[in-house]
Amino acid sequence: MRRLWKRWDTRLCLIVILVYAAAALYGEVVYRAARLNDRTPTYNTVREQSRYVPPAFVRLAAVRSRPAGEPLYLLGSDNLGRDVLQRLVQGTRIAFHVGIITSLIAIPLGVLLGCLGGYFGGRVDSIVVWLCATVASMPGLLFILAIAMVVGQGLAGVYLGIGLTTWVSVCRNVRGEVIKHRHRAYVQAAEVLGYGHARIMFRHILPNVAHIILIAFSVRFPASVATEVFISFLGIGVQGEPSWGIMINNARLRLWQGVWWEMTFVTLAIFALVLAFNHVADELRDLLDPALRTEVV
Amino acid sequence: MIPTTFGVLVLTFVLFHVVGGSPAEVVLGKNASSESLAAFDAHHGYDRPLLMGRWSRIRALGDTPRETLTRHPESGLLRLPLTYALPAGLYRVNAGRVLIGLRESATGTTDEALVDGPAPMTFAVREGWTAVTLDVEGVTASRVRLEKGNRGLFDSQFVHYLTSLARGDLGQSIEYRLPVAQVLREGVGPSLALTIPILIGGTVIAVMLALLCAAWRGSVTDRAVLILSTVLMSVNYVVWVLAGQFLLAFKMRLFPIWGFESAAYLVLPVLIGIVSGLGRDVRFYRAAILDEIFKPYVRTAQAKGLSGHRIMFRHVLRNSLIPIVTYVSLSVPFLFTGSLMLESFFGIPGLGSVSLNAIHSSDMAVVRAVVILGALLYQIVNMATDVCYAWLDPRVRLG
Numbered sequence: 001m002r003r004l005w006k007r008w009d010t011r012l013c014l015i016v017i018l019v020y021a022a023a024a025l026y027g028e029v030v031y032r033a034a035r036l037n038d039r040t041p042t043y044n045t046v047r048e049q050s051r052y053v054p055p056a057f058v059r060l061a062a063v064r065s066r067p068a069g070e071p072l073y074l075l076g077s078d079n080l081g082r083d084v085l086q087r088l089v090q091g092t093r094i095a096f097h098v099g100i101i102t103s104l105i106a107i108p109l110g111v112l113l114g115c116l117g118g119y120f121g122g123r124v125d126s127i128v129v130w131l132c133a134t135v136a137s138m139p140g141l142l143f144i145l146a147i148a149m150v151v152g153q154g155l156a157g158v159y160l161g162i163g164l165t166t167w168v169s170v171c172r173n174v175r176g177e178v179i180k181h182r183h184r185a186y187v188q189a190a191e192v193l194g195y196g197h198a199r200i201m202f203r204h205i206l207p208n209v210a211h212i213i214l215i216a217f218s219v220r221f222p223a224s225v226a227t228e229v230f231i232s233f234l235g236i237g238v239q240g241e242p243s244w245g246i247m248i249n250n251a252r253l254r255l256w257q258g259v260w261w262e263m264t265f266v267t268l269a270i271f272a273l274v275l276a277f278n279h280v281a282d283e284l285r286d287l288l289d290p291a292l293r294t295e296v297v
Numbered sequence: 298m299i300p301t302t303f304g305v306l307v308l309t310f311v312l313f314h315v316v317g318g319s320p321a322e323v324v325l326g327k328n329a330s331s332e333s334l335a336a337f338d339a340h341h342g343y344d345r346p347l348l349m350g351r352w353s354r355i356r357a358l359g360d361t362p363r364e365t366l367t368r369h370p371e372s373g374l375l376r377l378p379l380t381y382a383l384p385a386g387l388y389r390v391n392a393g394r395v396l397i398g399l400r401e402s403a404t405g406t407t408d409e410a411l412v413d414g415p416a417p418m419t420f421a422v423r424e425g426w427t428a429v430t431l432d433v434e435g436v437t438a439s440r441v442r443l444e445k446g447n448r449g450l451f452d453s454q455f456v457h458y459l460t461s462l463a464r465g466d467l468g469q470s471i472e473y474r475l476p477v478a479q480v481l482r483e484g485v486g487p488s489l490a491l492t493i494p495i496l497i498g499g500t501v502i503a504v505m506l507a508l509l510c511a512a513w514r515g516s517v518t519d520r521a522v523l524i525l526s527t528v529l530m531s532v533n534y535v536v537w538v539l540a541g542q543f544l545l546a547f548k549m550r551l552f553p554i555w556g557f558e559s560a561a562y563l564v565l566p567v568l569i570g571i572v573s574g575l576g577r578d579v580r581f582y583r584a585a586i587l588d589e590i591f592k593p594y595v596r597t598a599q600a601k602g603l604s605g606h607r608i609m610f611r612h613v614l615r616n617s618l619i620p621i622v623t624y625v626s627l628s629v630p631f632l633f634t635g636s637l638m639l640e641s642f643f644g645i646p647g648l649g650s651v652s653l654n655a656i657h658s659s660d661m662a663v664v665r666a667v668v669i670l671g672a673l674l675y676q677i678v679n680m681a682t683d684v685c686y687a688w689l690d691p692r693v694r695l696g
Contacts, residue, residue: 134304137679139634139671142652146664149656150317226533230638233535236656245535252539256547267536275531282527 003287010283013276020092020273027093030086043090043242047071047081052254055084055261076261078247079254084262087242088269094243095273098159098228099221105163106220107213110170115201117171118178128175136168144227148236158237162224170216177209211288218281222274229270244270298676305672310458313665315347323659324471331356332381339384344445346453352389352444357381366438372396374432377441382427387446391417393435400429419446462669468662472655477666480651488635488647491563495570496632500625503575507582508609511590522579529576537573538642541565555644566639578624585620589613618689626682630674634667 004010034041047070055076056063063072071077075084117128147161181187182205190200231237232245244266251262317323321337335356338344346353357379367376374396382400393416399408402425412420416435422428433441447453461468467477510519545565546554552565589595590613598608635649644650648667655663686693 130300130304133301134308137301137305137672137675138308139630139668139675141637142634142664142671143668145637145653145656146312146668149659149664150312222531229533230535234637234653234656248535248539255539255543263539267533267540270533270536271531274533275528278527278531 013279016276024092024096027089043086050081053077090242091244095225101159102162102224106167110167114171114174118175222277355445369432377431382429385422385424389419389444392433396432398430467666472658472660484648484651492632494567499571503578510583511586526576526579541569557645566643585617589617629678634671
């Protein structure tokens with residue numbers, strides 16, 4: 001971690017991610033509070049009289065003389081007079097939900113299967129490899145969409161779709177690493193001591209391959225956020241909540257009439273988060289997995 | 298390959314037949330009568346058991362609350378709420394005594410039959426007759442189960458699914474009212490017209506850039522291209538499509554916006570397809586080439602006095618082709634299944650837009666067919682790639 005912090009570009013990316021995480025937490029609080037009090041949350045409040053208000057920084061004079069009670073609209077308002085900034089924050093919340101929940105599905109599944117296959121070998125391994133090959137041969141995005149469609153129920157379907165299709169790479173990496181460790185001296189020592197399979201697998205080998213989990217998380221997170229944006233853009237995922245994909249879809253139609261702010265800010269928000277995560281993922285991989293190092297020595 | 302193909306078929310079956318719930322309800326809607334639902338099930342074979350079994354549940358009892366059941370006026374038996382008249386066939390009720398009210402469909406003659414014995418009771422309705430009422434005894438109202446007999450133990454949906462696929466019968470598209478196979482055949486052409494230029498153009502450009510980066514590794518160009526590719530990678534696909542369509546086609550009027558009439562309509566989608574994949578490709582190819590560039594044979598070639606070009610193209614590129622071919626082969630199945638976004642946004646009637654439409658209209662048969670097609674192609678391509686290895690690297694031996 002300290003090595004990551006030392007370089008200015010990674011530090012910047014980590015700060016960006018932290019800011020997003022804070023925004024997501026704040027969004028969660030707003031969302032929960034509105035749910036608890038059974039009120040329409042502020043990010044969904046419709047104000048017919050202030051549709052398509054440009055961002056505050058391009059109409060400084062108008063901001064000062066705005067009627068009492070009108071929100072500031074720092075990043076403008078959308079077709080129903082809803083605050084773009086607040087909806088962006090909610091989008092961040094959903095993006096973090098997607099990134100974290102799909103990881104919670106995919107990573108344990110991949111790690112468990114990878115450990116089992118790599119440790120036991122033989123028939124167990126054949127089954128694991130067969131499962132990986134089967135899921136890997138499904139046509140990615142379409143399969144996710146099909147799962148989301150069949151499961152239905154908005155976000156739950158999206159979580160399952162992304163989670164159940166992306167464990168394969170985690171599983172393959174973990175399995176490869178476990179195979180490397182399988183016959184090392186410390187594993188043999190543990191076997192001689194009479195420890196059970198589960199204990200050797202999860203107490204002895206797993207900590208030694210844990211860096212793969214960290215890398216997998218940092219690679220999966222931006223990828224699943226991007227997939228969620230795509231899916232909800234198509235109108236299959238979230239309904240009625242301001243996911244980034246839905247915001248893009250809304251903004252798309254007004255773009256042709258010159259309403260540029262919603263589109264611009266959503267795009268930038270997605271871009272910055274994904275870029276920061278991708279960069280951190282690269283650095284993590286270079287740091288933790290010298291075999292995959294891309295930098296020239 | 299055969300186990301994996303079987304796995305794919307099982308997985309699609311589980312997804313579309315088990316998890317997906319009743320296809321009849323999806324197609325006919327929630328308010329359809331249970332008679333039409335049952336007719337749909339019978340017609341498409343969904344009234345059979347999923348995997349195996351002699352008996353399968355039917356919809357005839359509906360979801361009337363069982364507490365409201367009445368008794369037969371004379372015999373005092375419990376009257377079952379049949380939502381439709383049972384057609385000819387073998388049935389089973391988990392009751393000890395069943396009074397069946399029968400009607401001959403042609404003449405309207407009615408008849409009654411009583412079967413008695415240890416539960417469960419089976420009875421058959423003859424051809425030309427239907428069972429209109431059922432009165433039972435010896436079972437609590439909430440526990441009553443009515444099942445239909447099947448022709449054989451393995452006359453199941455799964456076996457039916459496998460055999461119809463083996464015959465090449467992919468089912469009927471509800472949306473297009475055409476056989477799915479025909480829908481697929483019509484969509485493959487436009488998809489290929491879009492995806493092949495993207496694959497070829499994208500690969501050539503990315504490999505060239507990667508070679509440049511690798512040749513000048515560590516230089517400003519290398520760093521710039523690397524940073525640029527991380528940036529390109531982070532732009533969402535949706536944004537590429539929308540920005541391209543809005544800025545290049547609408548604002549600057551460089552390309553037609555929508556349609557599939559001439560090659561000019563394909564230029565913009567192909568460009569977007571290439572650019573959106575470029576970042577990831579360049580990074581991958583660069584890493585693959587760098588893996589080779591420090592090997593001793595490169596130094597030998599340099600020591601022999603070969604020119605930089607010759608080393609890069611004849612020696613390094615040739616040796617790094619294996620990861621490159623593997624990487625490219627992964628996208629070959631998608632050549633056929635097309636690009637969901639590009640096709641639907643630029644009005645190209647390929648498989649991508651077909652499957653997106655199918656997902657929007659819950660046209661299961663089409664979605665399922667495209668998923669299976671993609672998965673099978675993937676495996677065929679995998680095998681072809683192995684053959685390619687042997688050709689690229691004489692050390693690899695097949696078999």
